[in-house]
Amino acid sequence: MDSPFVLVNLKTYQEGMGSNAHRIAAAAETVAKESGAVIGIAPAFTELHPMSHHYAIPVYAQHIDAITPGAHTGHILPEAVRSAGARGTLINHSERRLTLADIGACVESARRLHLETVVCTNNDATSAAAAALRPDYVAIEPPELIGSGVSVSKADPGIIERSVNAVRAVNPDVNVLTGAGIQSGECVKIAVDLGTCGVLLASSVVKADDPEAVLRDLVSLL
Numbered sequence: 516m517d518s519p520f521v522l523v524n525l526k527t528y529q530e531g532m533g534s535n536a537h538r539i540a541a542a543a544e545t546v547a548k549e550s551g552a553v554i555g556i557a558p559a560f561t562e563l564h565p566m567s568h569h570y571a572i573p574v575y576a577q578h579i580d581a582i583t584p585g586a587h588t589g590h591i592l593p594e595a596v597r598s599a600g601a602r603g604t605l606i607n608h609s610e611r612r613l614t615l616a617d618i619g620a621c622v623e624s625a626r627r628l629h630l631e632t633v634v635c636t637n638n639d640a641t642s643a644a645a646a647a648l649r650p651d652y653v654a655i656e657p658p659e660l661i662g663s664g665v666s667v668s669k670a671d672p673g674i675i676e677r678s679v680n681a682v683r684a685v686n687p688d689v690n691v692l693t694g695a696g697i698q699s700g701e702c703v704k705i706a707v708d709l710g711t712c713g714v715l716l717a718s719s720v721v722k723a724d725d726p727e728a729v730l731r732d733l734v735s736l737l
């Protein structure tokens with residue numbers, strides 16, 4: 516398999532803003548270089564440009580809107596995310612849910628702009644629906660475990676397995692990530708052994724006193 520993918524969503528945690536975002540990005544760059552893992556970050560929109568220009572790690576938007584340039588106010592234009600240096604974007608995160616029609620439109624816009632797409636889902640049925648839209652990744656994250664400190668790999672490995680099977684049945688070219696409560700190398704190893712290509716996570720890295728140590732542990736068993 517390709518190098519495992521660890522995507523750190525900085526959300527709107529205070530700890531992921533400003534100089535802390537730089538600290539997390541620098542830690543990700545160091546650990547990615549050491550380990551060969553691909554470690555990306557999804558910072559706040561206002562930090563896409565500084566992150567993508569200062570660090571040699573892939574940077575992702577947390578959301579895009581299914582709009583084209585023109586008269587829209589307070590939206591996130593996919594073209595703007597692209598020109599800020601993003602490699603790709605999350606779509607339909609549990610904390611930023613969209614209709615299926617909007618998810619489809621976002622995937623189409625992103626594909627047109629050569630932005631990688633990570634469509635987040637909450638169960639195996641929505642994972643299958645997302646796979647039908649041909650994103651690059653489906654990221655299964657059970658909402659009740661997000662930010663809980665309880666790892667999906669340990670608390671609900673069945674949802675990972677069912678989602679991997681559901682996605683493969685619809686489109687075997689779509690990669691699967693998993694997330695919610697991921698915090699250690701063991702969590703990541705379980706997820707990869709169940710057929711995913713990596714993890715999407717937030718709090719264990721963003722809120723850590725030493726993000727570099729947590730990232731090093733996350734990739735330690737791969």
Ligand SMILES: O=C(CO)COP(=O)(O)O
Pocket residue numbers: 524608656660661662663664694695696697715716717718719
């Ligand atoms: O929502 C998530 C990543 O997008 C998961 O968040 P936690 O890692 O904090 O559970």
